[in-house]
Amino acid sequence: MLQTPIIISIVVALVLIVGIIAIAASQKKLPPGPPTRQIPGTPPAPKDVHDQEADTAGRGSTGVAVEERPAEPGGPTTVAPGEPVEEAVEAPEVAVPLDIPESPRTRMARLRARLAGSNNALARGLLMLLSSDKLDEETWEDFEDTLLTSDLGVGPTTELVEKLRTRLRVEGISEPSQAAAALREELVALVDPTLDRSLNVDRNGALPAVVMVVGVNGTGKTTTCGKLARVLVADDKDVLLGAADTFRAAAVEQLATWGDRVGVPTVRGAEGADPASVAFDAVAKGIEQEVDVVLIDTAGRLHTKTGLMDELGKVKRVVEKKAPVGEVLLVLDATTGQNGLTQARVFAQEVGITGIVLTKLDGSAKGGIVIQVQRELGVPVKLIGLGEGVDDLAPFDAESFVDALLEPATR
Numbered sequence: 073m074l075q076t077p078i079i080i081s082i083v084v085a086l087v088l089i090v091g092i093i094a095i096a097a098s099q100k101k102l103p104p105g106p107p108t109r110q111i112p113g114t115p116p117a118p119k120d121v122h123d124q125e126a127d128t129a130g131r132g133s134t135g136v137a138v139e140e141r142p143a144e145p146g147g148p149t150t151v152a153p154g155e156p157v158e159e160a161v162e163a164p165e166v167a168v169p170l171d172i173p174e175s176p177r178t179r180m181a182r183l184r185a186r187l188a189g190s191n192n193a194l195a196r197g198l199l200m201l202l203s204s205d206k207l208d209e210e211t212w213e214d215f216e217d218t219l220l221t222s223d224l225g226v227g228p229t230t231e232l233v234e235k236l237r238t239r240l241r242v243e244g245i246s247e248p249s250q251a252a253a254a255l256r257e258e259l260v261a262l263v264d265p266t267l268d269r270s271l272n273v274d275r276n277g278a279l280p281a282v283v284m285v286v287g288v289n290g291t292g293k294t295t296t297c298g299k300l301a302r303v304l305v306a307d308d309k310d311v312l313l314g315a316a317d318t319f320r321a322a323a324v325e326q327l328a329t330w331g332d333r334v335g336v337p338t339v340r341g342a343e344g345a346d347p348a349s350v351a352f353d354a355v356a357k358g359i360e361q362e363v364d365v366v367l368i369d370t371a372g373r374l375h376t377k378t379g380l381m382d383e384l385g386k387v388k389r390v391v392e393k394k395a396p397v398g399e400v401l402l403v404l405d406a407t408t409g410q411n412g413l414t415q416a417r418v419f420a421q422e423v424g425i426t427g428i429v430l431t432k433l434d435g436s437a438k439g440g441i442v443i444q445v446q447r448e449l450g451v452p453v454k455l456i457g458l459g460e461g462v463d464d465l466a467p468f469d470a471e472s473f474v475d476a477l478l479e480p481a482t483r
């Protein structure tokens with residue numbers, strides 16, 4: 073009888089041992105987790121202590137750190153054919169393939185529908201004209217009002233209406249399709265296809281081209297820098313980003329993430345560092361690395377704050393000790409309308425704008441601002457932002473722009 077508890081204990085012990093062995097074996101068979109990849113558009117994962125130490129070591133007296141260029145995917149292997157290959161001790165890092173940005177030449181065709189969809193005031197005006205049996209004063213006045221609501225401005229609107237009225241009368245145009253063609257011609261002339269809209273992004277002897285991106289808060293400067301870096305990479309340019317928006321810490325991360333995706337390095341400063349010193353270091357690094365273009369993102373600033381506008385002037389002056397700034401792009405939010413013009417005037421005075429980037433045209437029926445801002449400043453719109461997608465920035469072209477605006481009426 074005494075033997076029964078002993079037998080039970082042995083059986084329980086055996087069952088336990090077999091169970092433990094089975095669990096251990098099943099854990100060994102678990103497949104490795106999927107390789108992790110940075111989710112596009114999100115800032116990189118927080119750095120570990122080693123990375124932070126490396127960052128501190130990399131900072132100069134100005135508090136500026138340089139991110140090294142990520143290794144090229146599929147780069148040359150260091151092992152010659154036939155050479156013995158050492159067995160890897162550590163798990164290999166998962167190589168994240170770089171994005172291949174869309175060619176700037178195909179962008180406008182893809183984005184045209186967005187422009188047509190949101191900027192239909194002109195198309196509505198045209199339809200109104202074409203569908204009227206009689207072009208009386210009232211019809212012309214209504215047409216004028218629609219032009220004004222698309223932010224064409226009083227001067228260009230009056231000019232356009234007068235020219236069109238004269239043409240229709242003098243040339244005896246009564247066919248809707250001829251009237252539409254006349255309006256198209258007059259609009260293209262107003263947008264001015266003769267303006268030089270090319271970006272000054274060619275190396276200047278031994279120096280890289282320097283592009284500064286400026287504007288008031290939230291217009292899309294950082295996003296534009298990121299998208300522009302992609303445009304330049306697609307055009308086979310070697311680019312370096314300078315994160316001189318030291319006011320908003322997230323802007324630095326945001327910019328570096330844009331750069332990482334296309335293999336473009338970012339020179340960054342500590343939060344609150346002097347933006348002029350970060351910009352200066354970026355250009356110095358660009359010269360050292362012989363890049364084609366240094367693209368400098370600056371902090372958003374209200375044009376009414378004199379101190380901040382002076383700071384921007386200083387950034388430009390300091391950078392020019394290293395290399396001339398060939399392009400100062402003012403980023404304007406198309407939805408802000410007339411206020412954009414006031415901003416443009418002040419920025420132009422302070423840093424001499426060479427081109428306008430009109431963002432958020434996908435969400436605005438105010439495409440007419442293109443004409444006003446060019447007239448006011450004598451500076452061409454060079455790029456337009458048509459969405460939040462990574463390649464939603466297109467070179468501006470007068471004819472495609474007008475065609476997109478009139479499309480809903482002429483379809």
Ligand SMILES: Nc1nc2c(ncn2[C@@H]2O[C@H](COP(=O)(O)OP(=O)(O)OP(=O)(O)O)[C@@H](O)[C@H]2O)c(=O)[nH]1
Nearest residue numbers: 289290291292293294295372431432457458459460
């Ligand atoms: N729909 C649309 N959104 C845009 C466009 N360009 C930029 N944005 C959005 O505008 C918002 C502000 O963009 P940012 O690039 O952070 O603006 P910023 O000018 O750098 O901001 P600050 O540094 O704070 O002055 C973001 O949500 C962008 O995705 C565009 O062309 N269309």
